[in-house]
Amino acid sequence: xxxxxxxxxxxxxxxxxxxxxxxxxxxxxxxxxxxxxxxxxxxxxxxxxxxxxxxxxxxxxxxxxxxxxxxxxxxxxxxxxxxxxxxxxxxxxxxxxxxxxxxxxxxxxxxxxxxxxxxxxxxxxxxxxxxxxxxxxxxxxxxxxxxxxxxxxxxxxxxxxxxxxxxxxxxxxxxxxxxxxxxxxxxxxxxxxxxxxxxxxxxxxxxxxxxxxxxxxxxxxxxxxxxxxxxxxxxxxxxxxxxxxxxxxxxxxxxxxxxxxxxxxxxxxxxxxxxxxxxxxxxxxxxxxxxxxxxxxxxxxxxxxxxxxxxxxxxxxxxxxxxxxxxxxxxxxxxxxxxxxxxxxxxxxxxxxxxxxxxxxxxxxxxxxxxxxxxxxxxxxxxxxxxxxxxxxxxxxxxxxxxxxxxxxxxxxxxxxxxxxxxxxxxxxx
Amino acid sequence: xxxxxxxxxxxxxxxxxxxxxxxxxxxxxxxxxxxxxxxxxxxxxxxxxxxxxxxxxxxxxxxxxxxxxxxxxxxxxxxxxxxxxxxxxxxxxxxxxxxxxxxxxxxxxxxxxxxxxxxxxxxxxxxxxxxxxxxxxxxxxxxxxxxxxxxxxxxxxxxxxxxxxxxxxxxxxxxxxxxxxxxxxxxxxxxxxx
Numbered sequence: 001x002x003x004x005x006x007x008x009x010x011x012x013x014x015x016x017x018x019x020x021x022x023x024x025x026x027x028x029x030x031x032x033x034x035x036x037x038x039x040x041x042x043x044x045x046x047x048x049x050x051x052x053x054x055x056x057x058x059x060x061x062x063x064x065x066x067x068x069x070x071x072x073x074x075x076x077x078x079x080x081x082x083x084x085x086x087x088x089x090x091x092x093x094x095x096x097x098x099x100x101x102x103x104x105x106x107x108x109x110x111x112x113x114x115x116x117x118x119x120x121x122x123x124x125x126x127x128x129x130x131x132x133x134x135x136x137x138x139x140x141x142x143x144x145x146x147x148x149x150x151x152x153x154x155x156x157x158x159x160x161x162x163x164x165x166x167x168x169x170x171x172x173x174x175x176x177x178x179x180x181x182x183x184x185x186x187x188x189x190x191x192x193x194x195x196x197x198x199x200x201x202x203x204x205x206x207x208x209x210x211x212x213x214x215x216x217x218x219x220x221x222x223x224x225x226x227x228x229x230x231x232x233x234x235x236x237x238x239x240x241x242x243x244x245x246x247x248x249x250x251x252x253x254x255x256x257x258x259x260x261x262x263x264x265x266x267x268x269x270x271x272x273x274x275x276x277x278x279x280x281x282x283x284x285x286x287x288x289x290x291x292x293x294x295x296x297x298x299x300x301x302x303x304x305x306x307x308x309x310x311x312x313x314x315x316x317x318x319x320x321x322x323x324x325x326x327x328x329x330x331x332x333x334x335x336x337x338x339x340x341x342x343x344x345x346x347x348x349x350x351x352x353x354x355x356x357x358x359x360x361x362x363x364x365x366x367x368x369x370x371x372x373x374x375x376x377x378x379x380x381x382x383x384x385x386x387x388x389x390x391x392x393x394x395x396x397x398x399x400x401x402x403x404x405x406x407x408x409x410x411x412x413x414x415x416x417x418x419x420x421x422x423x424x425x426x427x428x429x430x
Numbered sequence: 431x432x433x434x435x436x437x438x439x440x441x442x443x444x445x446x447x448x449x450x451x452x453x454x455x456x457x458x459x460x461x462x463x464x465x466x467x468x469x470x471x472x473x474x475x476x477x478x479x480x481x482x483x484x485x486x487x488x489x490x491x492x493x494x495x496x497x498x499x500x501x502x503x504x505x506x507x508x509x510x511x512x513x514x515x516x517x518x519x520x521x522x523x524x525x526x527x528x529x530x531x532x533x534x535x536x537x538x539x540x541x542x543x544x545x546x547x548x549x550x551x552x553x554x555x556x557x558x559x560x561x562x563x564x565x566x567x568x569x570x571x572x573x574x575x576x577x578x579x580x581x582x583x584x585x586x587x588x589x590x591x592x593x594x595x596x597x598x599x600x601x602x603x604x605x606x607x608x609x610x611x612x613x614x615x616x617x618x619x620x621x622x623x624x
Contacts, residue, residue, distance in 0.1 A: 009599065010595055010598040010599035010602050011563070011566070011567055011595055011598075013548050013602065014548065014552070014567040014568070014598065015568070017548050017549075018567070019465065019466055019568075020462040020465035020474075020568075022458045023458075025461055025462050026458035029457070029458060034453075034454060034457060037453075037475070037478070038450065038453050038454075038457075040479050041453070041479045041482030041483050041486055042482075042486050044479055044486075045482070045484065045485075045486030046486070125490070127445065127447075127448065129448055129492070129494045130492075130493055132493075150494070254490075258490045
């Protein structure tokens, strides 16, 4: 007997010795027994006094594994274009960290601001099997987005890693612009003809973009202060519509509970901030609880700030590293003006360690960079901090060109960053 | 806003259907999974109830297919809540005796002999090796799904499976040559490991 056949034989012997057959059990279990078992499981699951930590952790980890990837589609990016600006970032969340405060009201496990977002939102969830929210980066009362993914589907998505549906909400004032922009997109087949229908009792305008990976977008008519845009790449319109019609409006708690595990709720936030601050020198008097992502000048010149809603680790890392960097840059400015060379040098030396800040390294590693030091030049957030560090080392912190705040109907909704903008301005320090 | 009533009684649980389908489709498989790992049907039913309680809490995230996910949850429920108690008495030493599920043999004496030999050989494997074999031979998972349940990469799982099969074959060969009374003696120390 060969080794292989001996091994096969061992497995066959084991199969034959199966002590419990699912087929036999299925035949033996009555409907009443099954219903009782289901009621028992649901009662256990509902009972807060019955934690099942091990199983719960596994369920979360498996869900987290499904959260990888996720990029906005070409059409989604096109829809955000505001023409002529080198870089436009719609500030979906002007996040001001709440320092872990928890609302004691009707939804005690969520921050008050998160509840506010949920209350003002259409709160649509995809209920088709296999779908879950994998990204919730933007999160504000009238602007934000969720990415749903069916990670198990073998045929679609980048590298066959599942289908994706983006659901974005915008201020109602953008509705007509959105329809116009979507209708202007040209494909090989020519201009896209919108098709109107009714979805969840609302007027829905659907655009089908033909191509190798057909893309579909549906814009729902405004309800209150917001309207919703849904888009995704699917094999056929039928598939898209099947997922679209599985959208259901849900309550505040159900909607907030459906957020992906990577989204940091207030209770997890202070611990995450402490972890991100490890290995980063902080300026004297630095107050972690006052961390904020960005304070954008409002119409009256006063900083426009909003209470923290939800944020994920990437955005939180941005706010943590930005707050520390701004603290050092402001200290350098004050010390320079006051002629305090010691304090200025301290700020220069602290900022010189930025290439090794673990929080920044982790951010760029997400994009594939490996190593223990950030590269000297690059794109994105860490580069702004490194550039500012170099500027103060050379004795001059640039203030211009500054970022430009974008207003719609007198209301700031985002900011535009031109190429070569002063990093201190990009970081919101000045 | 869309008309949604937030009172608990009025909010439709949009994921309940998904959970109920999942429960009806997989209850028997999960019960069999638990019965292969813990002693007694009652305890197995406890495991399944705990596993589905977790699935209920995560009903918005039930993947498709759900079975490997459910198996992973149940495996961890067993590992963390039953391993440390005497309730988790391995079936390994009494595999076919209770259920009567045996390989078809023409001679009942030969059948009994093979079962004893297998029980003894299986009990001599390390627990991770046994689990790898259980997932494939009894739970009927392919290596990709089994790796998900086991918590490693499919490649690493294939290596583990290959080694476990080889070791089981060796043990089977060795125990088949032992007298029956000695096989029982071999299996007892393995029970102690549990």
